[in-house]
Amino acid sequence: MKRTTWATILFMLALAILPPVFMWTGNAFYVDLATRLVILAIAAVSLNLILGFGGMVSFGHAAYIGIGAYAVGIPVYYETYGGADAIASYGGAFHILVAVGVSALFALLTGAICLRTKGVYFIMITMAFGQMIYYLFISIEEYGADDGLVIDTRSELPLVSLDDPLQLYAIAYVALVIAMLMVRTIVNSRFGMVLQGARGNNERLVTLGYNTYLYRLTAYVISGAMCGFAGALLGNFTTFISPDMMGWSRSGELMFMVILGGSATMLGPVLGSAVFILMEEILSSITIYWHLPFGLMLMGVVLFARGGLMGLIKGKGDK
Amino acid sequence: MPPAKSAKITGNIHLDYTLLFIQMLNGVQLGLLLFLVASGLTLVFGILDFVNLAHGSIYMIGAFIGASLTFITGNFLLAVLIALPITGLVGFLIERLVARTLYTRNHLDHVLGTFGLILVLDTSAHLIWGPEGIAVPLPAWLDGRVELFEGVVVPTFRLLIIGTGLAVAAGLYWLVNFTKLGMLIRAGASNRTMVSALGIDISTLFALVFALGAMLAGLAGMLISPITEASISMGGEIIITAFVVIIVGGIGSMKGAFIAAIVIGLIDTLGRSFLDDMFQLFMSPQAAETSAPAVSAMLIYIIMAVILAFRPQGLFPPKVR
Amino acid sequence: MSALLKISNLCKSFGGVTATDNVNLEVEPGELHAIIGPNGAGKTTLISQLSGALPPDSGKITFKGMDITNRPAHARARLGITRSFQITSLVMDMSVLDNVALAVQARQGHSFRFLKPARSIRALRDEALDMLGRVGLEARAEQPTVALSHGEHRQMEIAIALATGADLMLLDEPMAGLGPQESVAMIEFLKGLKGERTILLIEHDMDAVFALADRITVLVYGRIIATGNPDEIRGNDDVRHAYLGEE
Numbered sequence: 001m002k003r004t005t006w007a008t009i010l011f012m013l014a015l016a017i018l019p020p021v022f023m024w025t026g027n028a029f030y031v032d033l034a035t036r037l038v039i040l041a042i043a044a045v046s047l048n049l050i051l052g053f054g055g056m057v058s059f060g061h062a063a064y065i066g067i068g069a070y071a072v073g074i075p076v077y078y079e080t081y082g083g084a085d086a087i088a089s090y091g092g093a094f095h096i097l098v099a100v101g102v103s104a105l106f107a108l109l110t111g112a113i114c115l116r117t118k119g120v121y122f123i124m125i126t127m128a129f130g131q132m133i134y135y136l137f138i139s140i141e142e143y144g145a146d147d148g149l150v151i152d153t154r155s156e157l158p159l160v161s162l163d164d165p166l167q168l169y170a171i172a173y174v175a176l177v178i179a180m181l182m183v184r185t186i187v188n189s190r191f192g193m194v195l196q197g198a199r200g201n202n203e204r205l206v207t208l209g210y211n212t213y214l215y216r217l218t219a220y221v222i223s224g225a226m227c228g229f230a231g232a233l234l235g236n237f238t239t240f241i242s243p244d245m246m247g248w249s250r251s252g253e254l255m256f257m258v259i260l261g262g263s264a265t266m267l268g269p270v271l272g273s274a275v276f277i278l279m280e281e282i283l284s285s286i287t288i289y290w291h292l293p294f295g296l297m298l299m300g301v302v303l304f305a306r307g308g309l310m311g312l313i314k315g316k317g318d319k
Numbered sequence: 320m321p322p323a324k325s326a327k328i329t330g331n332i333h334l335d336y337t338l339l340f341i342q343m344l345n346g347v348q349l350g351l352l353l354f355l356v357a358s359g360l361t362l363v364f365g366i367l368d369f370v371n372l373a374h375g376s377i378y379m380i381g382a383f384i385g386a387s388l389t390f391i392t393g394n395f396l397l398a399v400l401i402a403l404p405i406t407g408l409v410g411f412l413i414e415r416l417v418a419r420t421l422y423t424r425n426h427l428d429h430v431l432g433t434f435g436l437i438l439v440l441d442t443s444a445h446l447i448w449g450p451e452g453i454a455v456p457l458p459a460w461l462d463g464r465v466e467l468f469e470g471v472v473v474p475t476f477r478l479l480i481i482g483t484g485l486a487v488a489a490g491l492y493w494l495v496n497f498t499k500l501g502m503l504i505r506a507g508a509s510n511r512t513m514v515s516a517l518g519i520d521i522s523t524l525f526a527l528v529f530a531l532g533a534m535l536a537g538l539a540g541m542l543i544s545p546i547t548e549a550s551i552s553m554g555g556e557i558i559i560t561a562f563v564v565i566i567v568g569g570i571g572s573m574k575g576a577f578i579a580a581i582v583i584g585l586i587d588t589l590g591r592s593f594l595d596d597m598f599q600l601f602m603s604p605q606a607a608e609t610s611a612p613a614v615s616a617m618l619i620y621i622i623m624a625v626i627l628a629f630r631p632q633g634l635f636p637p638k639v640r
Numbered sequence: 641m642s643a644l645l646k647i648s649n650l651c652k653s654f655g656g657v658t659a660t661d662n663v664n665l666e667v668e669p670g671e672l673h674a675i676i677g678p679n680g681a682g683k684t685t686l687i688s689q690l691s692g693a694l695p696p697d698s699g700k701i702t703f704k705g706m707d708i709t710n711r712p713a714h715a716r717a718r719l720g721i722t723r724s725f726q727i728t729s730l731v732m733d734m735s736v737l738d739n740v741a742l743a744v745q746a747r748q749g750h751s752f753r754f755l756k757p758a759r760s761i762r763a764l765r766d767e768a769l770d771m772l773g774r775v776g777l778e779a780r781a782e783q784p785t786v787a788l789s790h791g792e793h794r795q796m797e798i799a800i801a802l803a804t805g806a807d808l809m810l811l812d813e814p815m816a817g818l819g820p821q822e823s824v825a826m827i828e829f830l831k832g833l834k835g836e837r838t839i840l841l842i843e844h845d846m847d848a849v850f851a852l853a854d855r856i857t858v859l860v861y862g863r864i865i866a867t868g869n870p871d872e873i874r875g876n877d878d879v880r881h882a883y884l885g886e887e
Contacts, residue, residue, distance in 0.1 A: 057427045113624050116631045120370055120426045120570060124562045125627060131559045132620035139616040142609070188757040190745055190764075197742050200731035207691060207729075208746040208804060209717030218752070248559060252372075252434040259431055289446055295438025302432040303420055 007313045008267040012177065015270075019169050031165050037277045038172045039233045044257040044269035045179045046226035051255065052263030053187045054219045055199030056115070057123045060130025061254050064103045064224050066137065066246030068231020071099035073149045073241045080152045092155030092162070096232055103228025104221050106133070111220035115213055130251050137243040148242025155236050162236050172233050176270070179226055184266055186222070195219050260301055262310025271309050337470050342592045343585065348477050350584025351484025355539035356557055357564040357576045358491055359532025365571030365637060366503070366528050369418060370426050372433040374536055375558030376440035377413070381406040381537020382549035383444055386453040395457055399541050403534050410533020414526045422525075437554070444551050452550035480542050487535065488577055495573050500524075560587075563623050569633030579634065583619050590615035642705065644669045644838050645690070645808055650699030652685060652862075659685040660696065661862035667808070672830070672839045674849045677859035683842045684726055686859070687810050690840070691723040692716045703808070717746070722806035724797040726813045726842075730785050736796060737781040740768040743803035771799040775829065791822040798829070808838045815845045827851055850874075 015038065022030040043065055050056040072095045078088035089095070110129040117125055138146045154162040162168045186192050198205045198212040205212050235241050244250075253276065261272025279297065283290035305311070360374050384405050388398035413436070421432050461476045495501040503524065540553065547553065564583055568575025594615045598607035614621075626634065643666035652660035659682040667673045675683050688694040690701060692713030701709045708716055731739050741758065744767045745751050758764060772778045775795040780788060788796070794814055801809045814830070815823050827848050833839065834852070843849050849856060850870045857867045858879050866876045873879055 135616035139612040292442040298435030
């Protein structure tokens, strides 16, 4: 087996084993850290589908995290305080359905416009659409505007309770594994070959008879829906949501996780999220000015570490 | 003072012409500030093919340098004159230390590299000037109000911003259309070899263009700080709108940036003031009151989406590319 | 017999420059039709209008009796038109086999399939390998495309054009940049294709054109000055004067 395959299996095993160990040894804090890591890793994996494999540099992916989180927060808010009976609910299945459905719809509508553009236009227009959702929630007083919204009750699911940190982690972990397998299946399929072909040479694929726009839009919608699901999990984890979760700098962080770990690889986005969150945690415990070394680190990665961490693991001889 | 003139447009809605005029003036002012930031972005992109997310941070740093110098010199205008070359120098250093190593990379690397740079610049500003914003005092003669005509009173300083913005726009028009530098700008970044063949030191040219863009952004920051105060978050707030401006205008086009900036400044300002009243024409006051803020917050993005759906290259795509 | 491709009164100009000037041309099924002309004659512009990469200003393009003038490029490809590029256009970061397999996949016409791994589908792989075999690149199938030489890239372009199963192949200077030996091999290969596929060939290499073509059309400043078999073209005074540079 390739070294990258081994690394993926080992790392995912570690993620499965470590949090329960932390829990039983009384280090609940680390379980929280691992939960945030795993949820953001799902978002990064979803972004990797379009950014890494599809070559679509989306700078507005945090919008889907926000949509997913508010898809939990708003029904819970109405169920708790009354009003809007049609969508008031504590039901987890309903929350996830709304999170995934609305994210997919938003991806379809904005993607249809964004994908008509190329290159730097695409980067900027995806960022602008992300900001559109950000300002939308900032301006809705009902949902707390920029102060955000407290989720009084977590989504209710059969068999499991999201109030239990370890059960929440288990759900998130399983979701991450499923997301990774989904992306792997998609990119290896005939659809995925077209997607990657269009990344390398769109004109060639069009000449072959592929309507690459439709392939890209489909991938864009899948990615948005997957990220919306991550957002629903994140809302359940933090129980407090605010427009800040979907600002453009959050989108930038997601992009960074993908690149840091290694885009267009299976483990890359997960590894990138892990390093990103650990660095954030360590640096911010040392100094309030932690953004300075953090920013320098980001710049260093862009300038010197091509191919990300997976590039290092892969080594020189192993293709 | 006589009551403001108003005209009936429906049974119960009054359009206040005085308010409309003042808000239009505010819209033009916002548009010109946006143009100052966007012109630097579009200049750097047009010539260097470089996406600089940290351009908003340069705007912020310009505001802080201007604020500090205002307190040192005691004179706002003098402070601006000294702060401009210093901001230009900051831009020059950023070009030498960071940007130039990224020119040969793809746009994704530009975005991520300058994203890291934002964190560095914003935290540096935090270290130097502290977490709080700094209010910038104006000299008495600028701090007053002028009655433009009967019933229309506007702050003197806003007129200064508009005047400065128009003067800079005229200056850039001259620069782009009638100078050697402008010829190179119009030739476009895709023609690097041609530019080199003309015997121009391309490395110096790039650094100068970058510094010029930084000065324009810094000027915008200095001009807005007496109204809003200089604060660390101001860069992140304006950069996205500036990006919307250059997308709508056509990336790399100075003319497009100017027209789009004014249009977006007007739409944003007027939307925030009048959308509520306009919505009341066809919905209940309560519904209008809840939906108007949400729609006006998204208005410029909706307009951008509509324009790009029909013209994916923006309104004035540069010819050479 | 009706023409496979019929071009009527096609015009295209850029700014003030006329690149295609009222072009009328018919390509018969099975023939190898060459278009020659000096640099800037508008040959590539013409190909681009046929493949759908450029919209014509006016005129009509008919393929298999259907008006395709306003159809997008991917729709024309599905009807059976494929092109190779003058400047090599391949997916450089994929393997040689994947490049050709994408072409086979395009012809089979069902690529909105998300589950089965494409590389494990025998029908795709075998046919792609078969096409690579025809151009002599079978041994390099698993290599990344970027690792191959220029000559091999030209061969790949042909393998891809074959794999699409297109009835009409638009070949834009397949000989460009090839060494003398490679050129001879390419001419032999195209000779073997004659009759199997209809080919519209743009080529600067006159030896190749006169060795291969059934009919030749001469394009100068976007306008057709002559069409005929190789002997007729050799003997045409206009062609000598305008193109071969003889006074």
